[in-house]
Amino acid sequence: MLIAVSSYLQLNLNDYQSVPSTVSNIDTITTLKYSRNFGSKNREAKENIRISSFDLSADLTPLFNWNTKQIFVYLLMEYEGYNGLSSSKITFWDNIIHDKSEAILDLNSVKGKYSCWDVNNNFSSNHGVMKLGWNIQPHVGLLLWGETKGSTEINLL
DSSP states (O other), X not given: OHHHXXXXXXXXXXXXXXXXXXXXXXXXXXXXXXXXXXXXXXXXXXXXXXXXXXXXXXXXXXXXXXXXXXXXXXXXEEEEOGGGSSEEEEEEEEEEEOSGGGOEXXXXXXXXXXXXXXTTOOSTTOEXXXXXXXXXXXXXXXXEEEEOBOOEEEEOO
């Protein structure tokens, strides 16, 4: 218990909640898929979105201390859901950082790992906000979740 509390206090001293990041040059591709493999029912088309490339820079070293086992980072897009009642989130890319020496990210022209289709077919008439999220996985204690400061708004075409 003492180990978990002391490492959490050290993270607060490092101001871990205000880590900046920049996501830029985001190229998205929205297509129509007619296959059941992509969620189509009765041969009705479903919109599918993926990221063909993006640039990312972030210094995640403040998230590391002596109790940090690894950090799971992920690029997500948040967009307005059906009828504006809720928001939806999609993860397009992720990575596991095992060491503080790997925590400075300067990525250029990276291809997204995942694609997604929307149940309500509203990608092409919407916009989204790209953010970098993280999860600190400690040796001892609770998982900590958060997002870096900074986001990029994109139009989905």
